[in-house]
Amino acid sequence: MFVLTTKGIKNFSSLVSEVQVPRVIRLDLKTLEVDHPGLQRLTPNPKVFREEGQASEGPDIHRRNLKESSARKKACLPGDNNQEMVHFTNKDQWVCGCDLSETLAMISKMVAECDTWVQASHLKLQQAASATPQSIKWGIKLAFCITPRELIEQFVPKDELDDILERRAKEFSQHQLRMKTNAKILIAKANCPLQYPTGFRVAPLQKNLIPGLALQTQKRRVTTKKREVYKVSLIVKSGVLSVENVLDGQQVDGQGQSELNISSSNLIQLNDLLSRVTYTSTIYHIYTIDMVHFSFEDHEAMFPIMIRRPTVPVLYDPGKDINSQVTIITNTFLRYKELKVLIESIREFYPNIKIIVADDSLKPEDVSGNNIEHYIMPPAQGWFAGRNLALSQLTTKYFLWVDDDFEFLKETRIESFVEIMEAIPDLDVIGGEVSGDQFQFILEYDEGTEKEGGCLRRIKGGFHQPLSGYNGCFFVDGVTNFFLGRTEAVQKIGFDPFLKRVGHTEFFIDALGKLLVVSCKGLSIGHQTHREQKQYDSYRTQEKVEEERKLAHHFFKNYLKCIKY
Known part of the structure; x- marks a missing residue:
């Protein structure tokens, strides 16, 4: 049983009747779910399609609309129940019916002939109006239909498969570590008063001033002996932090350690201390990062310090000809x-x-x-x-x-x-x-x-x-x-x-x-x-x-x- 549900598509039934213009339109779809073994969810790649009759650019690409396609059997006209299948270049397959139910019937037949599906972002639902609003064409682009011939595990010797899978998984894990493919995505919180640099690079084991650190706020909620103060903290994992040229009476705790706390009752003085904060990596590596956690009261920001060994240029003399x-x-x-x-x-x-x-x-x-x-x-x-x-x-x-x-x-x-x-x-x-x-x-x-x-x-x-x-x-x-x-x-x-x-x-x-x-x-x-x-x-x-x-x-x-x- 092949079912294309409408989950995530608002007002799906009324969408058809609202189309009144003879052009290809964009559908901003969230999710199309398919009840079929091996394929549970496809995320469409919404795209603005060209208006009918508009030429496409590029070599050997023929993005023909449904009217112009020489591969179609018959045009869907009012009262015409003929189905059609349109083949585009690049081995992409489109199926089209005069209404959605006919289209789904043809898709069901295609799916039955395809043994394996893989998750892909190439399913696009195209809705096109013909010359009259009564005739609506629906098309589903089916890409990445993988047949058993393309599943390559079958070509691995059966008696070696388990060992190869184990070695492959280990090598892939090391590859991910080397390429840093599992790096976390950082989300900057809204209206954060903490100012910090991006793209800051240091050489391993060398001390560097961290540029641009500052606090932009007027709040002073921390009190010490009835005196309000500003307090910020910085924490790193693979290095140590310090403030250069600290004077007597200036409140800096954690000099030369991985956690540094700076306090002052004067915002200008606090920012002056922040402008003198240095970072030194303590672990030698030629290409890595250290994350800095920078906080003030309930505000927290994180930014990376890129640790890079400087590289020597390799140049080729182009000569004169x-x-x-x-x-x-x-x-x-x-x-x-x-x-x-x-x-x-x-x-x-x-x-x-x-x-x-x-x-x-x-x-x-x-x-x-x-x-x-x-x-x-x-x-x-x-x-x-x-x-x-x-x-x-x-x-x-x-x-x-x-x-x-x-x-x-x-x-x-x-x-x-x-x-x-x-x-x-x-x-x-x-x-x-x-x-x-x-x-x-x-x-x-x-x-x-x-x-x-x-x-x-x-x-x-x-x-x-x-x-x-x-x-x-x-x-x-x-x-x-x-x-x-x-x-x-x-x-x-x-x-x-x-x-x-x-x-x-x-x-x-x-x-x-x-x-x-x-x-x-x-x-x-x-x-x-x-x-x-x-x-x-x-x-x-x-x-x-x-x-x-x-x-x-x-x-x-x-x-x-x-x-x-």
């Missing part, structure tokens, strides 16, 4: 003919730029030439091992990754990549297009529970938003194999050498939330005509057993319950 800014890197395996074409095409436009070739061919051949570094690896180590080797030898600020069967064109302008990267220092990776194909994607990640892990879904062609000021560039999570990378940033992520035959999306999975990635139209490179190579293809093609090993690897490494490419 593109040759000192960028290194071209590639990995080759049994494709020397294609590699030769690639190098010749590079030299036509960039005769002096450095080229690094990582080579894990079975019988290495000589690859030489002006400013070419050829690194021979043990045979068949795989694509990512080659990328890591090439990445480790970089001495330039940026690198350009290309496959060994690509071909530079007159439109292949590395300077265009660098111009964008230099203008926006936050960027880490810029992807282009290969033979007109701008392969790009976004990753939807639901962290799931601490016990089971999360779910990951790749959406081809998706993007987050346009890059302001650069037409045709969009923020994404992954790009094609033709991209400019910031050396320092990408080296921190690296390429997983476990992945030998197939691996590309996997790098961007590891980089999710760590690298800022964009994809740009117009930054293009060619692709050589594919020729049949049985020996190469036998290594390159991923067999079923290798695919299952990769999925089991994701299960542990990325703490995933399910994954959908």
Whole structure:
């Protein structure tokens, strides 16, 4: 039995009759509950939908309204009871009926065909009015329908599962501690008279004045010998507090301790003492925080002191031209003919730029030439091992990754990549297009529970938003194999050498939330005509057993319950 309840939606029945305008409207929904095994509650992601007929932006995205969709069967017209299902791009599914009951009937059928659901924030209820107010279209967007194929625990050897789950849980707990993912959210109380700093940073074991401490009040409720006084307290956990240059008669208790109490009958004098409060961490750590509890009467505030070991800058001299800014890197395996074409095409436009070739061919051949570094690896180590080797030898600020069967064109302008990267220092990776194909994607990640892990879904062609000021560039999570990378940033992520035959999306999975990635139209490179190579293809093609090993690897490494490419 599939039931969609209306809990949290006020005046649900009257909402339909109130719609009188021919446009898509926003519904501010709280909660939709579904009575179905494995799915108890979905929290919608309210969104203002585009008005009908308004064009959408972005490459390969077709947000068609229901009237315009070529996939629909029939329009819902007054008196027409025909149902329809509309499929949008990016594998999102929408179901639509002429009224809510018809829509729910179709959803029920879809749910029956879906074995497992995961909690997600991608359920959206869309209500659209047609040309007449009597005809109302309802649509439910069903995302993250995970089938048994995407549940990756099944690919872990059964006799090892218990041990792997135990080790995985322990490693995930340590990861949370290292990444401080369990940090508490601080809520500042309203109308607090306590003034304190945010973003205050100190070096470990060194004394520092705490800037900005003050009390902004006129109340004096504490009395001592019939004299009203102001009294504040500060408490820390991983350090000690002091007041510099305390004079006789000034009331400071707890000097050099973790709890400091300051009292005065004069507010100006109290604030003068607060301006001289120092903090010294007593526990050495290069990256942590200490929470300060700052109180006055029934008012209390908490603020963090960030303990950071100063870091030494690592800079790359950009020199005077593109040759000192960028290194071209590639990995080759049994494709020397294609590699030769690639190098010749590079030299036509960039005769002096450095080229690094990582080579894990079975019988290495000589690859030489002006400013070419050829690194021979043990045979068949795989694509990512080659990328890591090439990445480790970089001495330039940026690198350009290309496959060994690509071909530079007159439109292949590395300077265009660098111009964008230099203008926006936050960027880490810029992807282009290969033979007109701008392969790009976004990753939807639901962290799931601490016990089971999360779910990951790749959406081809998706993007987050346009890059302001650069037409045709969009923020994404992954790009094609033709991209400019910031050396320092990408080296921190690296390429997983476990992945030998197939691996590309996997790098961007590891980089999710760590690298800022964009994809740009117009930054293009060619692709050589594919020729049949049985020996190469036998290594390159991923067999079923290798695919299952990769999925089991994701299960542990990325703490995933399910994954959908």
